[in-house]
Amino acid sequence: MQANDTITLIEAYDAMRIFVETxxxxxxxxxxxxxxxxxxxxxxxxxxxxxxxxxxxxxxxEGAKEGVASQP
Structure with a gap:
């Protein structure tokens, strides 16, 4: 994947889950x-x-898309 590739929200969700587990x-x-x-x-x-x-x-x-910093 390239930095500017796009994926769906569901794909991103699964990617996050796989990342955390890894x-x-x-x-x-x-x-x-x-x-x-x-x-x-x-x-x-x-x-x-x-x-x-x-x-x-x-x-x-949505926050990432808008460039909003996450809150702990």
């Missing part, structure tokens, strides 16, 4: 530290297990 595995952290987050990000019947995470993701994507 970093977690590389750091060899105990499963409990991130398992809850990863579980909520997975898809079931066409939507995330935790709908609030999808809404948070949409807000984050």
């Amino acid at each position: 970093v977690w595995r590389r750091m060899d952290k105990p499963q409990e530290e991130i398992a809850l987050l990863l579980a909520g990000l997975k898809w079931v019947d066409g939507s995330p297990v935790d709908p609030a995470m999808w809404q948070d993701w949409l807000a984050a994507a």
